[in-house]
Each structure stands twice: as structure tokens, then as C-alpha cells.
Amino acid sequence: FTHIPAGFDFHAGWFVPWIGAAGAVCVGGGVDFNDVVYADTQCYDIAAATFNPPNADLGPLPEPWWGMADMEKEHDGDPQLWIANGIDAVGFLLQRSAYFSLAAGAFAYGPDPAYSVYRVEGDNQLGNIYVVDGSTGGLNPSTLHEQLVQCPDCECRLELDKTGPEWVYSGDVAGYTIVIGNTGELAVTPTLTDVIPAGTVYAGNLSCGGYNCFYDAGDDAVYFYDAIAPYSAVTLTFDVTATAPISTIVVNTATLSYCGRELVDTHEFHVGPLPDLTWEKNVYINGDRMGAPEDGPFTVAPGDTVEIVETLDYTGTLPLFTYIYEDWDGYPVEIANEVHTIGAVGQLPGGIYGWGVTLIPGRGETLTKTFHVTDTGVITIWEWLQPDHWILPYGRDVVLQGPQTAWEKEVYVNDALIGTFPATVVAGDTVEIVDRVWITHTAPVTFTLVETWTESLDLVDWTSGTGSVVATANSLTWEATDVAPDTWHVLTKTFHVLTGTWGTDVITESLWVENADPQPDDWVIQFNYCHYGVTLEPPTDAQSGAPGTTVTYTLRVTNTGNCTDTFDLSPSGGAWPVDLPRSVGPLAGSAGADVEVTVDIPATAADGDDDTVIITAVSQSDGTKSAGSVLTTTAVVTCRAVYLPLVIRNYSP
Incomplete structure (x- = not known):
């Protein structure tokens, strides 16, 4: 073996038939004389009579491992090499298993055995793998045995x-x-x-x-x-x-x-230490106390005056030097003045203001800052309190913002609340739109709502308890000046849908709120305007047939509206039997369908007798929309030749 030249023992060993022309003998893991535990594998190719490089055929074990059971098996057609139990690299008994899958080409963990043993034996009997005996520690042999069963997800997580x-x-x-x-x-x-x-x-x-x-x-x-x-x-x-x-x-x-x-x-x-220090901080807008920073954000407008009053109370036993750092984004405010009872205030690099003060036990110190708001938008005044010996400062931010707008809308068609748009309307429908505007602010507010709509709608009424409303043929303006904040302002409008063929109704609304940044997004309300119509072609048709036969007409029903519709068919005016479908559709707008109408000619009809029937198609969506076709059927009696015999006789005058 080349991967551990000095030798090793207590390793796993398998016969691996898929390596080389005649299979291979492979080893995995083991421990050397210096108690180094290995995870390597190496295989001896029997036909080539040589060792392949370490880990070239099977790759390494999932972790260093020795003293394990080893066995081979096949699971659902997949050859596998198994190990179980043993000891890991730091000397702990392993209560786990692993296997090499030929299909996967690598080792994976298997089910955990029920016992912890090492120097243990494994075997395959009748396709099942078993772990038997082993030492539970030292040289203490056991009589434990168990069967390992394939698990559905053998991954440690x-x-x-x-x-x-x-x-x-x-x-x-x-x-x-x-x-x-x-x-x-x-x-x-x-x-x-x-x-x-x-x-x-x-x-x-x-x-x-x-x-x-x-x-x-x-x-x-x-x-x-x-x-x-x-x-x-x-x-x-x-x-x-x-x-x-x-x-x-x-x-x-x-x-x-x-x-x-x-x-x-x-x-x-x-x-730490964390000093015995409390930091009280209050926000005033135009002289009114609004609360602590945590009660914000606070709404302001250009020209407002914001005061931030901070009080530090220290109950420690030794003087404590404390610093407050301050900054704000975008400079949308200007600092007017700072009043403090003790300490030094100055501007630090980067536009940051700082207040340094040595706190005396039992005495409070106060810092008052006054800001003038010069712009709209969100304003964040960052402040950090950092006493001596604190690694990180403690921050309490004051967030100021312009008036905040909530704009809600309800749309009704024929008194039914609509939740999905575009909704469908037809001529004669009533559309009601309710606008609700809420503006959060510390002072009276001013806003304007402008609404326009297409010519298919007719504004017939409006009501509002706030401001004034001016309406024209296709627009409306709702103006509210210096009205109360923090309450709902409501405008209700009523429209009638006019007769026509517009296809789409659109209402666009814009709301402007003074000093709000950003302004609310526009509303666009869209309706699908349905108009209906039908044609029945040909408008007239005539056929003839012999008494006792049936005549067939083919008519074309076309939906001339822009919405899907179904049409009822009915005959009238005729005396002879007529058969036809009683309805056709649904048909999409501009679509058509053929229908067959049959007329039975009575067997008793005389030559030249006729009958006229009117076929009428009526829209199910709009009963005022209809079309007709006049069908005339004539009986024709066919003339037959009569052949008389010719008699020839011999005649002699």
C-alpha cells in the first residue's frame, strides 16, 4: 500500500467486482502506530496486479475511521460497500454507518446503529447486512448484534x-x-x-x-x-x-x-461598566410637546420650529464625562440655537455636532436644540450618547417627515362593491365612487383632488362635507383648504353609463397634498364597457320541396357586440313544422356560428302551396338586441308522363 507506507490496521476491506477486469481488493480507514486515524481508501486491481493511487477508485471515507465492521450488499440494483461503528479521529466510539454507492460514486452516511462498539464484525446474509459482537470499550467483548436497514435520507443535518x-x-x-x-x-x-x-x-x-x-x-x-x-x-x-x-x-x-x-x-x-445614567429626550413642534423619539415619526412642514430637549440624570459616585453626537441627513433643517447648562458644544468634521459634558453625581444637565424646517421629505436627526468606558454609543434618532396621506377608494356598480378591475358595465348602469382622504399632520392641511373620465360616463351627483367641488362635462376638482388633520375627508360621486360602443371606460384621479413628499400615486380605474348586437343571415331565403319531404336552411348567427353573449332562437308565423336549436353560444365578440333550420312539407300539400316562418335571434344579455330571417318554403308536385298502348291492326277499306 502506498498511501500509508509504514502500515496500518483495524481498517475496512471489501472485494469490489467493478474495478478492473477481475475486480479489486480495497481497504478504507484504519489507524497507524502513532494513533493517526485515516479516511483514505486504496484498491488493488487483481487483473493488473497493481495498486491504483489512493482514493482514485472510491474516494475518501466521510471522516477518519477505524475499528469498524465492513460488508458488501446490493440495494435496488446498486452495488454498495458498507462500514459501521468503530472509533473516530479523537477516540470517540462511532454510533454511525456509511456506505459507498456505485450509482452515486461516493460515500454517504447510512443509518445510525443502535449500539456504540468497535473492533466489530459485519456480514451480508441473504441480502441483509448485520453488525455483530464488538467491544464497548477497551477489550470488553459484547454479544450485541443488529441489522442495518437502508434509510430514505442518509444525510447528517x-x-x-x-x-x-x-x-x-x-x-x-x-x-x-x-x-x-x-x-x-x-x-x-x-x-x-x-x-x-x-x-x-x-x-x-x-x-x-x-x-x-x-x-x-x-x-x-x-x-x-x-x-x-x-x-x-x-x-x-x-x-x-x-x-x-x-x-x-x-x-x-x-x-x-x-x-x-x-x-x-x-x-x-x-x-462595561454601564454608568448609572438616564437620558430623557422630548420633541416639541411649534411649542407643543409631541413625545419621546420613540413616539415618532413626527410630521412637520417648512417653517415649523422643532425643539429637542435632552436631560441627563447621573446617580453614580464619581464624575462621568459624557458626549452627545448629532447629525442629520441632507441638511433639510437648520440649527437655530443650542441652550445648555454646562459643557461645550461645537461642530465636528463632517457636519456632526457634539456636546461634551462632565456629569456630577446627583445633578442633572439639560441641552435644548432648536431647528427650523426648511424643506419637505423625511428628516432624520441622529444622536448618539457615549459616556466614558462605553465601547459603542447608544443612539436615539428623531425622525421628522411631511404630512402622511392615506387615500382609500371604494367603487360600486349598481350598489355592488367591486373588488377586481377592470369591472364590466353596460349602458344604464350606475357607478358610485367613494374617496376617503386621511392626512396625518400637526396642523391644518390643504389638498386638491382632480378627477377626469371618458365620455361614456355622465356625472349626475356628488356629495362632500369638506371643501368645495367644481365639475365639468368630463372632470371634477375637489379642493380643501386648511381642513382638520387626522380625520377622514369623504367625497362620493355618482355616474351613469351612457349608451354607445366605447369598449373601455377610464377614470383617472390625482391627489395633491400640501408639503407631502412624496405625493400620493394616481388612481386609474378601468371598466370594460359591454355593448351587444346580433345579425342573422341571410335575412331572407326560399326553398321548395315535394310534399312529405324536409327542407334544410343554414343560417349564420353573428355576435356584433364586444362582449361574450348567448342568443335565443325562436320561430314564428309558420304553419308547417319547424325544427331548430333554441339557443346558440356563448359567442365571443364578433364571433359567429352556423345553425340549421328544417321545415317539414306536409304530405297533403298541393302543388304551389307555401309557408313562411320568421326565425328570430335575441341577445340574452340585452333583450332589445335581435335579428330575424324570413324563410319561405313551397310545395312542388312533380308531373309524371302517362304512356298509352299503341294498337295496330290490319285494316282494309
């Missing part, structure tokens, strides 16, 4: 999530929580290693819900090693005491090893 605090006082205890989730169909036995991070001391309280976990003082690490059932999770918790200096960032890493794979999750926290 684990997830790792580690959480903890963001801030810890120096000398205080921080708790970690680690969740290991098994999201696959196989039971998996992973190994978790979590070395206690620098700047902390292990503080106990280790728990894992009855699974196997422990703290190793020599390694200063927490370990977990146990089987996790399919579709289940294990939660592991433990504590550490923060001993690092103030301003240290403590980084902790958990590593999960399983099935030859590895997951890593890192968590960090900052070492």
Missing part, C-alpha cells in the same frame, strides 16, 4: 446557534446559550467544543437537558457528546464571569464536529 449578552459589567456573570438542532432524518452524534474565552472564568451552571455534557478544567473548555434524535434539538447553557478590563471585547467560539464536518458560531460581548 445539524444547526448551531450560540447567544449571550451584549454588555457585561466587569466582575459580573454572563450566561451563554447554545442550541444544537438536528433537522435531518438521521440520529447524529456530534462533538461540541467551547473553549472558555480569554478575559472570563468558567462559572458553572452547566446544563444540557439530560444529555452528556461536561466541563474539562485541564482544557478549560465545555464539551458535549451525545446522540441527537432526528428533528429534535439540544439546548446547552453555562456561565462565565467577566474578568477582562473595561472596554474589552470578549469573543467566544463554539465548534460542532459531526459526520466529518464542522460548524462554528461566534459570540462577543463588551465589558
Whole structure:
């Protein structure tokens, strides 16, 4: 063997018939004299009498492995090479299996055995594979045995999530929580290693819900090693005491090893102290208190005055230097003045303002800033509070914005609320449109709604309790000036659908709100206008036939409207029997269909007798739309030749 020249033992071995002309003997895994565990495979080609390169035929095992059972089998026509149980690279008993699939061309994990053993035997009997005997540790032989059954999804699927605090006082205890989730169909036995991070001391309280976990003082690490059932999770918790200096960032890493794979999750926290400091912050607009930053966003308009009043209360035992940084986007506001009781205020590079103050225990400090709003749009005033020894500042942003508009609309056709557009209307229908406008603002608001429509609609009425409405033949303007904010303003309009052949009705609405940015999107309401019509061709037709026979007419019914329709057919005026379909359709707009009409000529009819019937087609959608065809049938008696005998006799005068 070339891949481990010094030799190795406790490996797997298989006869592999598909390699070379006469098959091959292959080995996999094993351990050498120095306790190095291997995952390599190598095959000896019998016909070629040579070793192929390592891993050239089968590839490596899923992970380093020794002391395993080995066997061959065929599953649904797929030759497979199996291993089960044994020991991994760090000395843990393996309660898992794996197999090489010729169809897949690689090793995959199989079902987890029921027991943990090594130096174990495997065999195939009658197409089934079995694991028997083995040592449960050291040289302790067992009489265990089991059968391994192919599993539907033999893939190890684990997830790792580690959480903890963001801030810890120096000398205080921080708790970690680690969740290991098994999201696959196989039971998996992973190994978790979590070395206690620098700047902390292990503080106990280790728990894992009855699974196997422990703290190793020599390694200063927490370990977990146990089987996790399919579709289940294990939660592991433990504590550490923060001993690092103030301003240290403590980084902790958990590593999960399983099935030859590895997951890593890192968590960090900052070492305080957190000062005994409260930060009260209030927003005033035009002299009225609107609330704390968390109560926003607050609506403003150009010309408004915004005051932000901040109070710092400190109850610590030593003076604490604190800084407030401030910035705002796009400069849509201008700072008018700042009033503060103590400390220095100045502009920092990049347009950022800062307020530095040394807080005295038991005394509050106040900073008042006044802004004048000069533009519309969203305005964010960022502020960060950063006392000494804080690694990251604490931010509380004030968000100002223009008036916010809610514009709702309901559309009714013949008193039925319409939810899907384009809706269908016909001449004579009544369309009602209800507009509701709500504007959130701190002062009276002004808005204008402009509406236009196609000539197929006729505005017959409108009502509104707000503003004024001016209407023309095809447009309407609703104006509201300095009306109340934070309430619904409603406009109701009524239209009649006129007679015509327009095909489409369109209503377009635009709403403009003073100081709103952006303005609301336009509404476009579309209706499909249906008009109906029918022709029946030919308008007249005539045929004849002998008494006792049937005459057939072919008529063409055409839908001359623009919407799908069905047409009723009926005869009238005739005395002779008539047969025809009673309806035709549905027919799409402009489509047509042939129908047959038969007339029975009575056997008693005399030559020249006739009968006239009128066939009428009527629209089912619009009963005023109809067409007719006049059919005249005449009886014809055919003349027959009568042959008399010619008698010849001998005559002599």
C-alpha cells in the first residue's frame, strides 16, 4: 500500500467486482502506530496486479475511521460497500454507518446503529447486512448484534446557534446559550467544543437537558457528546464571569464536529461598566410637546420650529464625562440655537455636532436644540450618547417627515362593491365612487383632488362635507383648504353609463397634498364597457320541396357586440313544422356560428302551396338586441308522363 507506507490496521476491506477486469481488493480507514486515524481508501486491481493511487477508485471515507465492521450488499440494483461503528479521529466510539454507492460514486452516511462498539464484525446474509459482537470499550467483548436497514435520507443535518449578552459589567456573570438542532432524518452524534474565552472564568451552571455534557478544567473548555434524535434539538447553557478590563471585547467560539464536518458560531460581548445614567429626550413642534423619539415619526412642514430637549440624570459616585453626537441627513433643517447648562458644544468634521459634558453625581444637565424646517421629505436627526468606558454609543434618532396621506377608494356598480378591475358595465348602469382622504399632520392641511373620465360616463351627483367641488362635462376638482388633520375627508360621486360602443371606460384621479413628499400615486380605474348586437343571415331565403319531404336552411348567427353573449332562437308565423336549436353560444365578440333550420312539407300539400316562418335571434344579455330571417318554403308536385298502348291492326277499306 502506498498511501500509508509504514502500515496500518483495524481498517475496512471489501472485494469490489467493478474495478478492473477481475475486480479489486480495497481497504478504507484504519489507524497507524502513532494513533493517526485515516479516511483514505486504496484498491488493488487483481487483473493488473497493481495498486491504483489512493482514493482514485472510491474516494475518501466521510471522516477518519477505524475499528469498524465492513460488508458488501446490493440495494435496488446498486452495488454498495458498507462500514459501521468503530472509533473516530479523537477516540470517540462511532454510533454511525456509511456506505459507498456505485450509482452515486461516493460515500454517504447510512443509518445510525443502535449500539456504540468497535473492533466489530459485519456480514451480508441473504441480502441483509448485520453488525455483530464488538467491544464497548477497551477489550470488553459484547454479544450485541443488529441489522442495518437502508434509510430514505442518509444525510447528517445539524444547526448551531450560540447567544449571550451584549454588555457585561466587569466582575459580573454572563450566561451563554447554545442550541444544537438536528433537522435531518438521521440520529447524529456530534462533538461540541467551547473553549472558555480569554478575559472570563468558567462559572458553572452547566446544563444540557439530560444529555452528556461536561466541563474539562485541564482544557478549560465545555464539551458535549451525545446522540441527537432526528428533528429534535439540544439546548446547552453555562456561565462565565467577566474578568477582562473595561472596554474589552470578549469573543467566544463554539465548534460542532459531526459526520466529518464542522460548524462554528461566534459570540462577543463588551465589558462595561454601564454608568448609572438616564437620558430623557422630548420633541416639541411649534411649542407643543409631541413625545419621546420613540413616539415618532413626527410630521412637520417648512417653517415649523422643532425643539429637542435632552436631560441627563447621573446617580453614580464619581464624575462621568459624557458626549452627545448629532447629525442629520441632507441638511433639510437648520440649527437655530443650542441652550445648555454646562459643557461645550461645537461642530465636528463632517457636519456632526457634539456636546461634551462632565456629569456630577446627583445633578442633572439639560441641552435644548432648536431647528427650523426648511424643506419637505423625511428628516432624520441622529444622536448618539457615549459616556466614558462605553465601547459603542447608544443612539436615539428623531425622525421628522411631511404630512402622511392615506387615500382609500371604494367603487360600486349598481350598489355592488367591486373588488377586481377592470369591472364590466353596460349602458344604464350606475357607478358610485367613494374617496376617503386621511392626512396625518400637526396642523391644518390643504389638498386638491382632480378627477377626469371618458365620455361614456355622465356625472349626475356628488356629495362632500369638506371643501368645495367644481365639475365639468368630463372632470371634477375637489379642493380643501386648511381642513382638520387626522380625520377622514369623504367625497362620493355618482355616474351613469351612457349608451354607445366605447369598449373601455377610464377614470383617472390625482391627489395633491400640501408639503407631502412624496405625493400620493394616481388612481386609474378601468371598466370594460359591454355593448351587444346580433345579425342573422341571410335575412331572407326560399326553398321548395315535394310534399312529405324536409327542407334544410343554414343560417349564420353573428355576435356584433364586444362582449361574450348567448342568443335565443325562436320561430314564428309558420304553419308547417319547424325544427331548430333554441339557443346558440356563448359567442365571443364578433364571433359567429352556423345553425340549421328544417321545415317539414306536409304530405297533403298541393302543388304551389307555401309557408313562411320568421326565425328570430335575441341577445340574452340585452333583450332589445335581435335579428330575424324570413324563410319561405313551397310545395312542388312533380308531373309524371302517362304512356298509352299503341294498337295496330290490319285494316282494309
